[in-house]
Amino acid sequence: MASAGLSEVDTERGLLASGLGARAASEGVVPVVDMRLPDTEVAAAMMDAAATVGFFSLVGHGIPQELVDKAFAASRDFFAQPQEAKAAQAPFAREHNAGYEYFAQVRPATGTADQKESLQVTAREGTMDARWPAEPADFEATARSLMDRAHALAQRILALLEPLACPHLVPGTLTKAHSLWGPAGQTTLRFLHYPPVEDPDSMPPNYWRAGPHTDWCCVTLLFQRLGEAGLECAANPKRGAGPENGWLKVDPVEGGICVNIGDMLMRWSNGRLLSNLHRVRMPSGDEARPPRSRYSIAFFAQADRDAVIESEGHATITAGDYILGRVTSNFAAAKPQA
Numbered sequence: 250m251a252s253a254g255l256s257e258v259d260t261e262r263g264l265l266a267s268g269l270g271a272r273a274a275s276e277g278v279v280p281v282v283d284m285r286l287p288d289t290e291v292a293a294a295m296m297d298a299a300a301t302v303g304f305f306s307l308v309g310h311g312i313p314q315e316l317v318d319k320a321f322a323a324s325r326d327f328f329a330q331p332q333e334a335k336a337a338q339a340p341f342a343r344e345h346n347a348g349y350e351y352f353a354q355v356r357p358a359t360g361t362a363d364q365k366e367s368l369q370v371t372a373r374e375g376t377m378d379a380r381w382p383a384e385p386a387d388f389e390a391t392a393r394s395l396m397d398r399a400h401a402l403a404q405r406i407l408a409l410l411e412p413l414a415c416p417h418l419v420p421g422t423l424t425k426a427h428s429l430w431g432p433a434g435q436t437t438l439r440f441l442h443y444p445p446v447e448d449p450d451s452m453p454p455n456y457w458r459a460g461p462h463t464d465w466c467c468v469t470l471l472f473q474r475l476g477e478a479g480l481e482c483a484a485n486p487k488r489g490a491g492p493e494n495g496w497l498k499v500d501p502v503e504g505g506i507c508v509n510i511g512d513m514l515m516r517w518s519n520g521r522l523l524s525n526l527h528r529v530r531m532p533s534g535d536e537a538r539p540p541r542s543r544y545s546i547a548f549f550a551q552a553d554r555d556a557v558i559e560s561e562g563h564a565t566i567t568a569g570d571y572i573l574g575r576v577t578s579n580f581a582a583a584k585p586q587a
């Protein structure tokens with residue numbers, strides 16, 4: 250399918266002309282929600298955050314920090330290998346939205362390649378065959394463990410939000426639409442590495458570690474490391490927010506997971522929730538002395554290929570066609586990797 254029919258892609262392209270995508274960020278914090286509170290309080294707090302700033306941090310979520318640290322160690326060891334070795338172990342397949350890519354993602358908001366490399370693990374039957382890294386040896390087991398825990402957390406988030414954000418849906422619609430390792434699965438765990446930048450001031454204009462964008466999924470769980478800043482968020486232009494609302498820093502919270510709403514849930518909620526923009530800026534001169542990497546791990550709860558997304562103001566579309574359209578708009582300029 251052509252990506253031109255997706256209004257979310259047009260929203261991202263509009264950032265390039267408006268200048269909003271390049272506006273500087275302000276200080277501040279996104280809401281912190283404690284999952285140990287009663288479900289009604291958690292649901293209300295998430296709904297309020299999701300309907301305003303669009304981002305929030307979860308604490309008390311139940312995912313062991315030891316597992317998160319182990320996943321970051323596996324990520325570091327994988328990305329430390331030569332580029333040719335990484336590409337050979339996990340060849341990128343656009344049609345599967347899986348595998349290793351290096352500086353290949355071109356955001357519609359920027360027209361320039363993100364200054365990053367990533368490994369996408371898509372939890373669909375057969376998709377990762379011949380794409381699991383051989384090094385480090387525990388990569389697959391660690392990734393599967395983190396996916397299991399992240400999926401369970403995402404399912405709880407969707408179950409709590411559904412009655413408030415999607416009262417028109419049959420109860421349980423959102424959780425039933427997300428599977429792991431089934432024949433139609435699309436949920437993805439993405440390991441991200443933003444290499445060191447020797448001299449940020451020498452970079453051409455409009456280059457970002459990750460250009461301004463919205464996520465394609467229902468919800469994103471982002472694991473960050475303390476001391477590695479750069480993530481920033483802004484209201485979706487569809488909300489009607491003026492430029493004065495700008496960008497807000499989303500720095501790591503100790504023991505926390507950053508959560509944001511994606512485009513699929515925006516559609517399913519008939520716009521009660523909006524997928525907010527976010528980006529990863531280049532490091533400042535001070536942050537680049539000495540130059541250092543930034544690592545993050547993103548879990549994208551993406552509905553199964555055969556799930557049907559019906560919403561007011563949008564044509565009915567399957568989740569499979571939706572993801573294909575977004576992948577095409579982001580990787581159309583990608584060159585085959587050696």
